[in-house]
Amino acid sequence: MASAVRAGSRLRRAAEGRELEALPQGLRDELRAALASEGSLVPFSLLRSLHAALRDAGSPLRLHELLEGSEIHLPEVPVPPRNPELVARLERIKARLANEEYRRMTRDVTGRETNGSLAEFGRQVRSVQAVVITIFNFLLTVVAAFACTYLGIQCVFAETAARVLSAVIVASVVGLAELYVMVRTLEGNRGKL
Structure with a gap:
């Protein structure tokens, strides 16, 4: 089951630029750390926190706009060995x-x-x-x-x-x-x- 999103160019630009300055510093650092990780995978829990912080901050940015060009990461299901x-x-x-x-x-x-x-x-x-x-x-x-x-x-x-x-x-x-x-x-x- 999907649990993360592979970040697109729009989310990267927002994290590196000044668009997310209204958000708490800890959330921005966590987002940058996720984008710097292998595959640029952002977990759904971080996206939920980002969505709630954008709404609380009254930001004109919407989560669906930030996720433009992103892909849902489907992890490979391990195949159990056959008997x-x-x-x-x-x-x-x-x-x-x-x-x-x-x-x-x-x-x-x-x-x-x-x-x-x-x-x-x-x-x-x-x-x-x-x-x-x-x-x-x-x-x-x-x-x-x-x-x-x-x-x-x-x-x-x-x-x-x-x-x-x-x-x-x-x-x-x-x-x-x-x-x-x-x-x-x-x-x-x-x-x-």
């Missing part, structure tokens, strides 16, 4: 926390390196498998629609060209309907891909 047991304990705790943080950061690195690639491979296989099944289902549906129409319309049309044409039309309509259903399903699953 070696405490320092060693703190170092052990820091090392343990650093190891835990390192393990947490690298926990998934080794596991995902082998399992991650296998998991990714499995995911890709399932995706390809779903696409192959969808294409197989589409082709099977179109071929089945064509065959059913070709064989089922045999009673109505005796000519082969008419039966093939009607089977192609029905297979195309079934194929377009199947494509429509696939596209709608893919749009619905787009967020899951």
Whole structure:
């Protein structure tokens, strides 16, 4: 905590000159001794006495005018020596926390390196498998629609060209309907891909 002021040029001039002649001789000598000391430190108690003496003497000088350019002296706080047991304990705790943080950061690195690639491979296989099944289902549906129409319309049309044409039309309509259903399903699953 501050207990002194490092005197500025204004306070020095006042102490050396005739501005403080109205003050008691003992107070002036004490102020000069403080200004002559190392660092020109003037204690707060002396400043309080100076302020009271200026007020009692009816001097036109004010303390804040005398302290212009002065700085509050903040003494350095002595740092107590650290307990070696405490320092060693703190170092052990820091090392343990650093190891835990390192393990947490690298926990998934080794596991995902082998399992991650296998998991990714499995995911890709399932995706390809779903696409192959969808294409197989589409082709099977179109071929089945064509065959059913070709064989089922045999009673109505005796000519082969008419039966093939009607089977192609029905297979195309079934194929377009199947494509429509696939596209709608893919749009619905787009967020899951």
